Every structure is written in C-alpha cells, then in structure tokens.
Amino acid sequence: MEKQEVSEMYEVSSVHSDKESVAVDLLAERPEQGSNFLAYANVVCVVAGTGTLGLPYALMMGGWIGVGVLLLSLIMSIYTAILLMKCLYYNGKYRLSSYQEIGRHAFGKPGLIAVWFFHTSIVIGAPVMYLILSGTEMAGLIPSAGLSAKVWIWICAAVVAVPFVAMKTLKEVAVMSVFGALATVVLVIVAVRGSIIDMSNPAYADVTHQNVILANLPTTVASISICFGGNVVYMHVEEAMRYPKSWNRVVAAALATCSVLYIATAIPGYLTYGSLAKSPILANLPQDAVTKAGTILIIIHVILAAPILLTSFALEFERLVDVTVARRGVVMERAYRSIIRLAIVGVCGAIACTVPYFGEFLSLLGALGNCTLIFVLPILCYFKLVGWRQMKPYELVWCAIIVVIGVISAVIGSVDAIKALKVAFDNDANK
Known part of the structure; x- marks a missing residue:
C-alpha cells in the first residue's frame, strides 16, 4: 500500500506531511506478531458462533426483514470497525492502546467511563453467555452423569480458565481461534442439515412466517447485532498483526465470512421452524447423532472463544x-496475573449460574453493549477526534442513520430483553 493511501486511511486531514511518515512508521511491519490469517481467524472465532444459533429466532421475532437487517448490520459493522481503527491512530504520533483510550481522548473521563461500561458488559457478558450455553447443553448431552446445568457451568468455567490463565496475550491465544472458526463452520452445516430434514416433519407443517413485525424490530436488530460484536477485541487483534495496514481487508473478509455463515443458518432455520423457532436453534433440530456432534462442536467453540474475550x-x-x-518482577507478575484471571472466571461462572437464560441474555447483551459499541460510539468518537467537516454529505447521512439505528435498538431492545428475563425468572419461580 502506498504512503498516500495509508495517510488517507489513518490520519486527520489536517496532519502535515512531516507527520505522515510517523504514521507510516506506526503501521510498519511487526515481524514478531502474527499473520493476517490468524487475525482473520481471531475475528471469525470471536464474532461467529453463538450469535449464529439465535438467528432463526431473531427472524421469528422480526420477520423476513431480519435478513435485510443482517446485511445492513454487516455493512455498518465493517464501516465502524474501520472508523474505530482510524481513531486509534488519529493524531499520527502514537497508537492508542484500547477502546477505552479512544473514549478518553475523545470525551475525557465521561468517555472513558462510558466505553469501559459497555466494553465490560460485552467482554464479561459474552463469556457468561458462552458458559450458560455450554453448561446447559452439557447437562442435556450427558443426563446420565446426574449433574445439573449449574455444575456443568462451573466445570466449563474451569476448562476456560486453563488457557486463559496460561496464555498471556491474544497472540498466544490466536492459534485456538483457528479451531474455533472451523467448529463454527461445521456447526452451520449441522444446523442447515437439520433444518432441511425437518422441512418434512409434520410438527412444523403449519408454522407461520411474517415479512415484518414492526413492534419487535428494535429487539431483532439488537439480537442480530450480537453477531457482529467484535469491536471489543479489534484493537488487540490489530495490535497482534504483523501487517497492520491490512486491517481493513482482514476485518471486511472476516465479517463477510461470518455473514455467509449467518445467512446459511438463518434462512433454512426460519423457513422450517417459522413461529416455533427457538434460541438456540439446537433446541429445534432433530435430536440425532449429527445434532449431538454439532452441540459438542459449539461447546468446543465457546470454550475456545471465551479466553479470547476474557484476555482482552x-x-x-x-x-x-x-x-x-x-x-x-517475573514471578510476582505471573502470580498477580493468575489471581486476577481466576477471579474473572469466577465472576463469570457466578453470573452464569444466576442468569441461566440463553435467549434472553443474548438479546440483552446485544442491545445494551453491542448496539452502543458497534454502531454509536465509533462514529461519535471519530467525529470528535478526526472531525466530521471533512466527510461528504452522504457520509454524514450514513453515519446519522447508523447512530439512530444503534440508539433506538439499544434502548428499546434493552427494555424488551429485561422484560423477557423477568418473565423467565417468574416462570421458574412458579414451577
């Protein structure tokens, strides 16, 4: 990539030519870091996976328009991921260290606190969701063990803790993401196969489909946004890249790959199960050996993906x-780091046991954290750090559309998800 292209991607238009060389140096090759493929696999592993399982249910809530929402979310997510990385290098002098630093540079302490809050809701909330899924699925896979879902949640938490404590950075965890990404691909194949088999199942002969359910549209957007929730690790993934100039291509390719997997799962799933679609879709699929193999794979995936988010x-x-x-010092650094990371896993396990409702938790996480971190904050931070005056009118309109969608989905989606969680708790209490 030419020097001029780099400056267009990562610098403020007012930065003079004597600073452009500094920005190029910041984006120079980092021989000690990982390849573009590992970065691509990291993003795919974190972004794809459990979100895929909730897509037929998301279409059930919003109707077929959910497919359009998914494609729109893809375009918006790629765009904001690129803007976010521009914020990371906004001054042309040094690279900011994190999303929180972007918030602080943009809006001071309030920006730091806001980003920290939403960031933490994802990097802690998503592993909690993973533990809920893996624990409940393990309880169903091995009922003969006589262990409750909560016990399995703690067992899965212990397994997650091993690589999380043993491996210090995302560069070391990156190899795990390749296996996680492959597990996701196989899971999609299992979901598609099960949906096709059940098309002839009399139990689903009378299911209904809707084109648009306006009342549920914000919640649908919130549920789908969880499928693109990689912003929380993008800075660390880019930091671990040997060729940081390739970020735009890597993130676009990774999110496009995830979208192909999403569409392949969502359309057959909703077509077959319609108004009876559940989250996760595993609950709808034929309970045969292939589906059980797919369940095992998704458990493997979430156990591999959780350390990546927790490491961030x-x-x-x-x-x-x-x-x-x-x-x-070497010894005490390792000791402190181990204690901190074990405590983090312990907190995740405790929350997972307290709120064991996968579908409702998925919707809340998507609404509260992802809509804000993915759609709203990158644009607001970019306007503050880089400036909106240099943007073309159609870009400003596009940014406004993204922010409005993000805010509406975050507010209404969170309210709906909290109501659904309350209903789930009340139903359990009345049993």
Whole structure:
C-alpha cells in the first residue's frame, strides 16, 4: 500500500506531511506478531458462533426483514470497525492502546467511563453467555452423569480458565481461534442439515412466517447485532498483526465470512421452524447423532472463544493496576496475573449460574453493549477526534442513520430483553 493511501486511511486531514511518515512508521511491519490469517481467524472465532444459533429466532421475532437487517448490520459493522481503527491512530504520533483510550481522548473521563461500561458488559457478558450455553447443553448431552446445568457451568468455567490463565496475550491465544472458526463452520452445516430434514416433519407443517413485525424490530436488530460484536477485541487483534495496514481487508473478509455463515443458518432455520423457532436453534433440530456432534462442536467453540474475550478484558485490567514484569518482577507478575484471571472466571461462572437464560441474555447483551459499541460510539468518537467537516454529505447521512439505528435498538431492545428475563425468572419461580 502506498504512503498516500495509508495517510488517507489513518490520519486527520489536517496532519502535515512531516507527520505522515510517523504514521507510516506506526503501521510498519511487526515481524514478531502474527499473520493476517490468524487475525482473520481471531475475528471469525470471536464474532461467529453463538450469535449464529439465535438467528432463526431473531427472524421469528422480526420477520423476513431480519435478513435485510443482517446485511445492513454487516455493512455498518465493517464501516465502524474501520472508523474505530482510524481513531486509534488519529493524531499520527502514537497508537492508542484500547477502546477505552479512544473514549478518553475523545470525551475525557465521561468517555472513558462510558466505553469501559459497555466494553465490560460485552467482554464479561459474552463469556457468561458462552458458559450458560455450554453448561446447559452439557447437562442435556450427558443426563446420565446426574449433574445439573449449574455444575456443568462451573466445570466449563474451569476448562476456560486453563488457557486463559496460561496464555498471556491474544497472540498466544490466536492459534485456538483457528479451531474455533472451523467448529463454527461445521456447526452451520449441522444446523442447515437439520433444518432441511425437518422441512418434512409434520410438527412444523403449519408454522407461520411474517415479512415484518414492526413492534419487535428494535429487539431483532439488537439480537442480530450480537453477531457482529467484535469491536471489543479489534484493537488487540490489530495490535497482534504483523501487517497492520491490512486491517481493513482482514476485518471486511472476516465479517463477510461470518455473514455467509449467518445467512446459511438463518434462512433454512426460519423457513422450517417459522413461529416455533427457538434460541438456540439446537433446541429445534432433530435430536440425532449429527445434532449431538454439532452441540459438542459449539461447546468446543465457546470454550475456545471465551479466553479470547476474557484476555482482552484482562489485558486492560492488568494495565490499569500495573501488573507488569517491569513493575512486579517475573514471578510476582505471573502470580498477580493468575489471581486476577481466576477471579474473572469466577465472576463469570457466578453470573452464569444466576442468569441461566440463553435467549434472553443474548438479546440483552446485544442491545445494551453491542448496539452502543458497534454502531454509536465509533462514529461519535471519530467525529470528535478526526472531525466530521471533512466527510461528504452522504457520509454524514450514513453515519446519522447508523447512530439512530444503534440508539433506538439499544434502548428499546434493552427494555424488551429485561422484560423477557423477568418473565423467565417468574416462570421458574412458579414451577
């Protein structure tokens, strides 16, 4: 890529030519880091997976328009991911370290707190969702063990803790993401196969389909947004890339790959199960050996994906409390880091046992955290750090559309998800 192209991608238009060379140096090759393929696999592994399982249910809530919402979310997510990375290099002098730093540079302490809150809701909330899914599915797979879902949640948490504590950075965790991405592909094949088999099932002969359900549209957008929730790790993935100039291509390819998997799952799933679609879709599929194999694969996937998200959170927290080799020494740094990370896993396990409702938790997480982090904050931070005056009128209109969609979906989606959680708790209490 030419020097001029790099400056167009990552610099403020007012930055002079003497600073452009600094920005190019910041984006120079990093020989000690990982390849573009590992970065691509990292994004696919974190973004795809459990969100895929909720897509037929999302279409059930919003109707066939959900397919259009999915494609629109893809375009918006790629766009905001690129803007976010521009914010990371906005001053042309040095690279910011995190999403939180972007918020602080843009809006001071309020920006730092806002990003920290929504960021934490995702990097802690998503692993919690993974533990809920893996624990409940394990209880169904091995009923003969006599263990409750909560016990399985703690067992899965212990398994997640091993790589999370043992591996320090995303570069070390990246290899796991390749296996997680492959598991997602196989899971999609299982879901499509099960949906096709059930098309002739009399139990689903009278299901209904809707084109648009306006009342549920914000919640549908919120549920679909979880499928593109990679912003929380993008900064760390890019930091671990050997060729940071390739970020735009890597993130576009990764999110496009995820969208292909999503569409392949969503359309046959909703077509077959319609108004009876459940979240996760595993609950609808024929309970045969192939579906059980797919369930095992998704459990493997979430156990591999959880350490990636948790590592992103842990790196920020450890930087905040100054747990470094330079400050603590080799032995104590390792000891402090192990204690912190075990405590993080413990908190995730406790929350998962307290709120064991996958579908409702998925909707809340998508509405509260993802809609804000993916659609709203990248644009607001970009306007503040880089400026909106240099953008063309159609770009400003596009940004306004993204922000409006993000805000409406975050507010209404969160309210609906909280109501659904209350109903789930009340139903359990009345049993």
